Amino acid sequence: MSSIARFLTRRRGGRAWHFTDVLAWVWLLTGLVLMFGPVLWLGLSSFKTRAALTEFPPTLLPYETRMVDVEGFDEPLPLYRVTTEDGQKHRMVQVRRIGAVAQMADPDAPDEIVRVPLDAREPVRDLHLATENYSEPFERLDFLRYFYNSVFVTVVATVITLIVNSMAAFALAKYEFKGRTAVLGIILVTLMVPLSVIIIPLFSVINGLNLFNSLWGVILPTVATPTGVFLLRQYMLTIPDELLEAARMDHASEWRIYWRIVLPLAMPALAVLAIFSVMWRWNDFLWPLIVLSDRELYTIQVGLNSFQGQLNVQWHYVLAMTVVSLLPVVAIFAFLQRFITSGIASTGIK
Amino acid sequence: MTAKPKRKVGVRARLAGLLIAPARRAMDLIDIPMHALQRRLGTGGVAAAMLAPNMLVFGVFVLFPMFLNVLYSFTGGGALFLNERVFVGTLQYETLLDCGSYADPATCREDRFWRAAGNTAFFVVIQVVALVIVSLMTALVLNREMRARGFWRAVFFFPVLLSPVVVALIWKWILQRNGVLNAMLVPLGIEPVLWLVERQWAMFWAIFVAIWAHLGFYTLILLAGLQAIPRDLYEAAEMDGTSRWRALTRITLPLLWPSLVVVILLALIRAVQVFDEVFVLTGGGPGTATLFLVQYIYETGLAQQVRNLGLASAASILMALVLIVLTLLQLLAAARRERRENR
Incomplete structure (x- = not known):
């Protein structure tokens, strides 16, 4: 036994266990449960039927009571395992339920109806993925619309953000002109004015420009991100001026220098900004909530919120659609995690 | 054996080309007015032009609202636009405090x-x-x-x-x-x-x-x-x-x-x-x-x-x-x- 224990606790480098090692592992494992558990639970729950979701205590996996077609009944009936008074077990379908007693019948002889107390029976259940939770919101509710709106806002805002910010960053990184410090100062000031502070006047500006209740009203205020300008400028400063000079010698215009030389060289920084922009716009909530009032224009986040705000929350749809709204972000994370983490670590932006 | 990876790169390059080609053409089109601008105003003019869109968005959607916010806080009434609102001095602050x-x-x-x-x-x-x-x-x-x-x-x-x-x-x-x-x-x-x-x-x-x-x-x-x-x-x-x-x-x-x-x-x-x-x-x-x-x-x-x-x-x-x-x-x-x- 002791040799097994020694084998299991053996460590690389032959160092002994220290109590901080134990603490560290406790921390990591608690973290694993607390951080992953809720999302896992969301995923599992999203495949449960509406009836299964109201159960308490909930089951871990999505089960569904087996339904049987019985002669003489239009609808399929739920199948139960019934323990009769003499201790025998039967499989019966429930015909009707009255208070604490159910009227049940043998599926092969549905005419004989037996009265069974509720606690003497147990549903026969199969593992079943309620994929209709995923398909129905797209068919019946406006979810496809919301999804489309979110994709539109995210893609358009990101493209404009990249173009507008990289142009500004190029001008600020590679030209000496009067007022450059002033411009940098203004951009710095805007860093200090988060959206949450200016929602009231911004709302009236949007109304004045006739952008209220339009996706462009969601997109335009977000495209000039100060963090984006700083990130790109910082990167472009590292591009040697000699390259630009050489291009000028060859009579390249300034625009061509920006587009053919600086942009390709700034690709890594552009990629970071693109990833961030996609996440920002996909996850935006407060501003779309303010600007969009027609349901057809809702983005996915506003749509999800409106579903959960209803008096009778249809959790089976809400959970499934939450999972759907997660997928793009998960995909980004899976493939581009390196960019995101290095971007945050080096710039402190989010 | 060697043909496979080659083709893969080819497809990817072609895809990227498909995406980039229209962008490249658009950028070359922009080059015409930008080049004209450069001839008239010099490189400084180009820099200003490149800064302009960003500054416009900042101005309209950040700086101007910031400024408006201060003005709004001194007005009352239910109207949305500033010119229809009533000046009330520091009343709103007094109410809050x-x-x-x-x-x-x-x-x-x-x-x-x-x-x-x-x-x-x-x-x-x-x-x-x-x-x-x-x-x-x-x-x-x-x-x-x-x-x-x-x-x-x-x-x-x-x-x-x-x-x-x-x-x-x-x-x-x-x-x-x-x-x-x-x-x-x-x-x-x-x-x-x-x-x-x-x-x-x-x-x-x-x-x-x-x-x-x-x-x-x-x-x-x-x-x-x-x-x-x-x-x-x-x-x-x-x-x-x-x-x-x-x-x-x-x-x-x-x-x-x-x-x-x-x-x-x-x-x-x-x-x-x-x-x-x-x-x-x-x-x-x-x-x-x-x-x-x-x-x-x-x-x-x-x-x-x-x-x-x-x-x-x-x-x-x-x-x-x-x-x-x-x-x-x-x-x-x-x-x-x-x-x-x-x-």
Whole structure:
């Protein structure tokens, strides 16, 4: 036994266990449960039927009571395992339920109806993925619309953000002109004015420009991100001026220098900004909530919120659609995690 | 054997070409007016032209509203546009600050504002302290030598990418009466609790969920700070027989301090603006138990039947003052940290 224990606790480098090692592992494992558990639970729950979701205590996996077609009944009936008074077990379908007693019948002889107390029976259940939770919101509710709106806002805002910010960053990184410090100062000031502070006047500006209740009203205020300008400028400063000079010698215009030389060289920084922009716009909530009032224009986040705000929350749809709204972000994370983490670590932006 | 990878590259290049070709043509088209501009105004003109779109958006959607906000806070009435509004002087500020006793929001004329301010202050203090401690612990643990470090980092980091709505929905689902948390407590003999209906619990979960969602972001910044500490310092300490605790308090924490300051200030700035997660999770309730400033501004100015833009603007100016101070401090701290790391 002791040799097994020694084998299991053996460590690389032959160092002994220290109590901080134990603490560290406790921390990591608690973290694993607390951080992953809720999302896992969301995923599992999203495949449960509406009836299964109201159960308490909930089951871990999505089960569904087996339904049987019985002669003489239009609808399929739920199948139960019934323990009769003499201790025998039967499989019966429930015909009707009255208070604490159910009227049940043998599926092969549905005419004989037996009265069974509720606690003497147990549903026969199969593992079943309620994929209709995923398909129905797209068919019946406006979810496809919301999804489309979110994709539109995210893609358009990101493209404009990249173009507008990289142009500004190029001008600020590679030209000496009067007022450059002033411009940098203004951009710095805007860093200090988060959206949450200016929602009231911004709302009236949007109304004045006739952008209220339009996706462009969601997109335009977000495209000039100060963090984006700083990130790109910082990167472009590292591009040697000699390259630009050489291009000028060859009579390249300034625009061509920006587009053919600086942009390709700034690709890594552009990629970071693109990833961030996609996440920002996909996850935006407060501003779309303010600007969009027609349901057809809702983005996915506003749509999800409106579903959960209803008096009778249809959790089976809400959970499934939450999972759907997660997928793009998960995909980004899976493939581009390196960019995101290095971007945050080096710039402190989010 | 060699043909396969070649073709793969070819497809990818062709795809990229398909995407880039129209962009390239568009850019070449823009080159015509830009080139003309350059001939007339010189390179400085081009720089100005390239700065213009960004400045336009900043001006219209950030600077101008900022300026408007101040003006709005001195006006009253229900009209949306400034030219139709009535100048009322400092009335809105007086309304907000009119209190019998500042310790008791019930004596204030605009008691919802004071409740929101009190809740926000409470939230900010508790959440930031807890968040910084938890992220520091996590960063210290993740900085150790271990297998699958990338995996563990991802475990703590991924909620950062989730949208606040999703975060709130995940937890709302767990915390509801028939939720999995109550189901886990029942076998322990604890009665199901209405987590989001009881005042204290609602605040607790608002703080907990905010920490859960943002912890990875701050951990990452601290981890970068930890990794910038030279290894040989620890080796030297080990040779001197320094205890781990002493190494932590005498080497790690002092050298990590610049990063910690950045983290604390960033967390403060974010906590003052808390809105999305809590709004979806509790809606500010029960009553006003989790009503925070941004929600107060949003509801007073935009979501109520009778919009009170003036009052909401005045409240947002007061909040902005706090944020501006914090942001200035944060920029200073970030610049200092950068200087130290470059040395």
